[in-house]
Amino acid sequence: MNAPPQEEATSAARVLVAEDDDAMRAMLVRTLRRAGYTVVEVEDGFELGDYVAMMRGHGGTLAPPDVIVSDVRMPGLNGLEALGRLRAQGVACPVLLLSAFADEETHAEALRLGARQLLDKPVDLDVLKAAVRDAVARG
Template identity: 75%
Template sequence: MTAPPAAPRALRILLAEDDDAMRALLVRALSRAGHTVVEVEDGFELSDYVEMMAGQGGSLEPPDVIVSDVRMPGCSGLEVLARLRRRGLTCPVLLLSAFADAETHAEAQRLGAHALLDKPVDLDVLRAAVVDAGGAA
C-alpha cells in the first residue's frame, strides 16, 4: 500500500504588492494554503526588509520565498532582486507583473528569478509556483 503524498511544507513568504486589494487577495490565498505571509506595501518597504535580513548584518531571517510585484513605488521587484543577487543571497524570488514584456521576462531570467507570472495571476498557479520555489531553496 502506498502512503498518501505528503502535504507541502508551510513556507515563510515575503510578499510585496502596492495594490491593497491585490495584496489582500494574495495574502489570503497563500495563508489559506498554510503559509506564513509577511506583507509589505511597496518597493521602499521591500528594500528595507532586505536590508534588515540576516546575512546583511540584520536580525530578520530571510524568507523561504519572496513574491514581488515588478512595478511598485520605490524600488521595483527587479531592482530588489538584483540587490539580493549582488549580495549573494539565493532566496527564490517570484515576480508578478501586469505589464511584462519580453525585455522584462529576459531581465527577470538573467537576474535569477524563479518565475515571472503575468497578472492577473491564477491563484492555483501562484500557489504551485510558491511551493516549487520553496522546494528549490
C-alpha cells in the same frame, strides 16, 4: 537530522509578499495563508528595500524568507531592483515576480537576475500556489 515531511515543510515555509495594490496584496496574502504558508507582507518597494536591508547577511537580524513574491512595478524599489540587491548580498531564496506590464525584455531581465518565474497579472491563484509550492520544494 531527518528532513520533515513535505506537508510540514510547506506549512512552515515563510513567504514575503511585496505588492503596492492593497486589494491584490490582500488577495495574495489570504490565498497563501490558506495554503498553509506563513506570510509577511510589505506595501511597496520602499518597505521591500527596508526588509532587504534588515536581512541577515546585510547586517540585519531578519532571516531571509523561503520565497519572495513581488510585483515588478512599485513605488520605491521595484521587483527587479530588489532581486538584484538580494543576489548581490548572496541571498539565494527563490523570487517569483508578478507584472501586468511584462514585455519580453522584462521577462529576460527577470530570468537574468535569477527570478524563479515571472507570472503575468492577473495571476491565476492556482498557478501562483503551484509556483510557490515548487519554489519551496526546490529551495
